Amino acid sequence: xxxxxxxxxxxxxxxxxxxxxxxxxxxxxxxxxxxxxxxxxxxxxxxxxxxxxxxxxxxxxxxxxxxxxxxxxxxxxxxxxxxxxxxxxxxxxxxxxxxxxxxxxxxxxxxxxx
Amino acid sequence: xxxxxxxxxxxxxxxxxxxxxxxxxxxxxxxxxxxxxxxxxxxxxxxxxxxxxxxxxxxxxxxxxxxxxxxxxxxxxxxxxxxxxxxxxxxxxxxxxxxxxxxxxxxxxxxxxxxx
Numbered sequence: 001x002x003x004x005x006x007x008x009x010x011x012x013x014x015x016x017x018x019x020x021x022x023x024x025x026x027x028x029x030x031x032x033x034x035x036x037x038x039x040x041x042x043x044x045x046x047x048x049x050x051x052x053x054x055x056x057x058x059x060x061x062x063x064x065x066x067x068x069x070x071x072x073x074x075x076x077x078x079x080x081x082x083x084x085x086x087x088x089x090x091x092x093x094x095x096x097x098x099x100x101x102x103x104x105x106x107x108x109x110x111x112x113x114x
Numbered sequence: 115x116x117x118x119x120x121x122x123x124x125x126x127x128x129x130x131x132x133x134x135x136x137x138x139x140x141x142x143x144x145x146x147x148x149x150x151x152x153x154x155x156x157x158x159x160x161x162x163x164x165x166x167x168x169x170x171x172x173x174x175x176x177x178x179x180x181x182x183x184x185x186x187x188x189x190x191x192x193x194x195x196x197x198x199x200x201x202x203x204x205x206x207x208x209x210x211x212x213x214x215x216x217x218x219x220x221x222x223x224x225x226x227x228x229x230x
Contacts, residue, residue, distance in 0.1 A: 008154075032217060043205060043221035044157065087156050091217065101147065101170055102219060104156035 003027060004090050006105035014113055017078050021108045023088030024070045032091035033064055033071050037084045038107065044087055047073075078112045085109045116140060118222035120206050126228045127196055134192045135225045139208030146189050147219065148181055149205040150174070157205055163189060164211070196229045203227075 006023045013019050025033075033050035048055065050062040050071050061074040071090075075082055088105040119138045127133050139146045145164050149157035160179070161171045165186040175181075178196075183189040193200055203226050207219040 004156075034218070036219075043223050044219075045221070046218050049218070101159050101162055102217070103159065104149075106154070106156045 003092065003103045004088055004105040006088050006108050008106055008108060010109040010111050012111045012113060013078055015078060015080060017112075018074065018076045019078055019110065020072055020074045021086055021088075021110075022070050022072050023090075023105055023108075024068075025088075025090045025092075025103075026069070027090070027092040028066075028069060030069075030090045030092045033062075034089040034102075035060075035062055035071075035073050036087040036089055036104070038087055039084045044104075047086070075110075078110075080112050080114060083110055083112045118206055118208050118220050120204075120222035120225050122225055123223065124226045124228075126230065128230050129198060130195055132192065132194045133196055133227065134190055135204055135206075135227075136188060136190050137206030137208075137222060138188045139206070140210075140220055141187075143208035143210045143220075144186075145209045145211045145217075146183055147207040147209070148189070148191050149207065151203045151205055151224075152201075160191075193227075196227075198229045201227055201229045 035047040036044040037047045038044040050064050054063040059076045063072045085107040087107045090103050121136045147162040148160040151157045159172050161181050163183040178194045181191045203224040205224045207221045209217050209219050211217050
């Protein structure tokens with residue numbers, strides 16, 4: 001099983017739609033989670049951290065389910081400018097108990113159409 | 115510009131040549147990462163430094179790859195005897211890691227390597 005798995009998509013949605021992405025991770029001791037956004041031919045940029053209690057930033061809501069080992073990203077009222085690839089990121093725990101490096105999923109491509 | 119900068123933006127080389135890339139992180143950041151990304155894939159971890167110490171290297175990093183961060187500031191990534199499979203975008207990122215902060219990476223624009 002890969003460390004971080006995402007549905008690659010593409011998700012093609014009309015403007016105004018609500019869309020949700022899931023991401024599963026294999027290391028149950030993982031401790032930090034993020035969503036990054038990557039536009040075509042650009043570098044990844046942090047979209048939001050994911051907290052255990054769930055968190056919201058405007059139209060974006062991120063949630064963590066530790067029992068099932070997945071995180072989700074919900075985008076409400078999607079805009080044309082939301083079209084991008086959304087990368088799930090997990091920081092696993094190493095065997096020695098130290099924090100590992102950031103592991104990226106392959107990304108989920110979103111295309112918002114007028 | 116106070117972000118992460120990488121040089122060069124593009125590099126075309128012939129198979130068998132050596133190439134070196136440079137990364138200048140955000141000045142107050144203590145961690146510096148190198149990732150590699152190919153089309154349709156997420157960034158793959160190569161190595162990272164905490165200050166000048168190289169703390170972790172991926173198994174992807176063969177003996178042809180070497181990275182340095184001699185003074186805990188800028189870093190270089192060298193690939194010796196390049197192969198066509200080395201063609202990728204090489205991304206550098208930096209972060210300020212501490213017990214209190216949730217580690218957030220800031221990426222540079224990357225160096226696109228094409229090995230002919």
